[in-house]
Amino acid sequence: MADTTEKETPKLLINVEFSDGLETLIKDEVLKKREGRSCAQIKLEETYGGSPATIRHLAEYIRDNCIKSKPELFYDKDGVRPGILVLINNDDWELFEEDGIDKHDYKLENNADVVFISTLHGG
């Protein structure tokens, strides 16, 4: 699926948007403003330890590489901080939570759109 003309391991390109205050947590060099929205393109490995990249890998990548300070405001011990909504290709990630599967385990495809929206008061 991914372009493998380069010799590196295959990468996934994920289009990420941060909204409702989350953008203030993200390093300026990562963010690009598009129509008033705060976006970023993030490259993930196609697989981690043999299993395909998931939302959890994306969130951990953001926590480790994109947050200015206080990563716990984005990602606490168990996952994306409660009160932050996630949309995957414009759909609520909780739709993928059926049958006891953790929404963090949703498998990402190349070029997926992921939006993080804070619903927390004042960020």
Added chain:
Amino acid sequence: MCDTSTLDISAAAEAPSRRKAVPGKCIKCKAAKPNVAIRRIQYCRQCFVKASVTKFRMAVGKSRKRVAWPRTKVLIAFSGGPSSSAMLRLAADLQNMELKGTDAMPPFLGAVVGHIDESCLFPSCPESNICAIAANSGIQLETLALEHVFLPTEDHLALLELVQTALAPGAAKEQLCVRLSKPAKDASCAEQLQTLFSNLKSPTDKEDMLQAIKTALLVQLARNSGCGAILLGDSATRTAVKAMALTGRGRGFSLPLEVGAESQWFQDIVAIRPMRDFVAKEIAFFNRWTRQPSAFVPTFTTAEHRRASINRLTEAFIVELDQDFASTVPTVCRTLQKLETRPDALAAAPCLVCGMPAEPDAHTWRTRLTIDSNVPESTPDTSENDTFDITSCLCYSCQTMLRHTAPGAQLPGFCSSRLHAAAAGSSLVSENQDRLRKQIENFIISDSDSDDN
């Protein structure tokens, strides 16, 4: 202590009727692929937006029925945040909607957007964005800035200055005494506001004071623009957080007034909370799918840790609990619907600071069960100086706030207006009421002809 209750929380989860849900389809149209799940109920985008519009209209209609709210002009309180932006959009649409048949009149006799400019305290607040969002609604915008509360007006030429919070170190009957004073000659209103907030000890106290000021200004805005009702944008999530935080701050008396779907505490102005049935998630999706912009409004605890303030901590607690027990927010909201204001609170005078009922005996309650001295209670003699004990004019929670406040702090102008009103009326139960009334009158007379700013 062990738990003796057998209420199974997850089972008690309001299991909304999954009316003949078709697996993998929207609950409403049963055709489209769902795009969002609200407490396990799945909706497609169109049906979700439509349902939100209906829900808002129903909420407004129900409030009207419950308080026999006359058809008046309304003030739409607008902070710029997601919930009030969604409310602005919904209210504007409702106002412009073509209604059929007998319901042909729009629900409001006109609307005004009321916004409080907080940039004096939060310079990063995107004021111009907020105004642009308001303008976009096509409804007239009225703004007051926070520092407005320090503008001299006829009934408060003098400000209340906190004199002392305790009589002796560590000590006996704590008292909240004030004297009437005038602001430093060269201080602007903005500087006075900033000084006040720097005199407040904790972010919790600052949040309390900010809330008090915003409420006073919104009521003022509504009166100035001839509105008989204020629409407040508290969401269900916000309501649950607020209720727990108010409880934690000793505001049980005013709780039903501060989170209720309707409140008539302000006599001439009804406060309505039509967003109370929307959880924060619904608002976020509504705004996104209707392309309704909102602004990021900072608070005193933005980017702070969870224990930064009572509000902050309570929000973290409720949001986390709601993740584990999906019915937490709606359950708390249902609890609140079953509470009402006590008659003694409704009969009380408004607290000088927050404007909510200053319940009688709040001070006695505390001192009886918190002894901090080994000498018998005595009323300190204040007759010789120019200070007044305002303890009985404050609600329990504002007493707590002011006990933490640095002496010398000057309270917003509306506090002296309220004290003046209390002294003029008979609601100030105090032996030095006459003295107080005289002095306030003297003060006003002696200053009314001098130039103030």
Added chain:
Amino acid sequence: MPRQCNICQTARAIIRRPKTGQRICKECFFYVFETEIHHTIVDNRLFKPGDRIGIGASGGKDSTVLAYVMKTLNERYNYGLELFLLSVDEGISGYRDDSLETVKRNQQQYDLPLKIVSYEQLYGWSMDSIVETVGRKNNCTFCGVFRRQALDRGALMLDLDHIVTGHNADDIAETILMNILRGDIPRLSRCTEIATMGDGYIGRSKPFKYAYEKEIVMYAYLKRLDYFSTECTYSPNAYRGYARQFLKDLEAVRPSAIIDIIYSGEAMKVAENVKLPTMTSCERCGYISSNSICKACVLLEGLERGVPKMGIAKASSKQIEQDAPEVARRGKAVEPVHFEKLREKALNIRKQRMLNAATSSCSKDTALCECTGDSCQ
């Protein structure tokens, strides 16, 4: 440099008082702590002279301090109360058996008569055997429901007027928060009451309603009271754990939060149009109940019939009936004594006591002996 006590201004301050933040000396701490309890007792008119008061004693810090303070205040202010230690043996090996040893020492130390009632004896089931049957998930429900009744039964055996329990301000604040969170309106309206009528005959109250847990611990420590400090070996309710953690966090943000919550809770008024359950008597045992059969009897029946879910889950009664195994009675049954019978006995004890008092002035002990033994059962 040593600091002076903020209160007496003479002695050296040794503690920072959680409730006020003052730095105070030991004697002043004892004074304010005890006087606050005294205020709570007199302001709420918890007792009247001559009352026979049972102190619910578990051996833990709260009830040990309660026993000590009750005895102290009774003597200092001449309340004219007759005090008793009343303990419940839930039958939890490694926990209650050890803590009961503490209560027995307290009996000696404070020179107060002690009565112990056990689940085994009252219901035919110890907590150990209940947990064996129902598992660890809902056992706290059984324990709580049975304890409440057990205290009332014990009180009737001694013909007491009133039971005091060691619930402190933290417990009450936590309960208020819990009841808001889970929408339990009847409990929310009851949980802030300082005094209630237990079975309708015997009053209940919480003199420590406004006392901080931290201060109770401090008091026990500074007085070197003998108490038992192990947690119950059966895991506590997880949901309450959330509320407790939240309360601790709130207290860290604003130390007065605990009494502020109680103040809020007392101010809350249930709307006129909300229906609250009406109280009646259990058809089986005569205990006060909002249903025709009280919770304890339902739980007992479930245990006896091997359907321990009875009275726990909100499962339909039909389902429970279907799940019930064919074998009915498991033979453990001890029919709990009917409350009418207990009350009758209590009345007799009272008559006897009054008679004794009339004939001789020092025969109090006779009446006591009669009912502290197991013969009452």
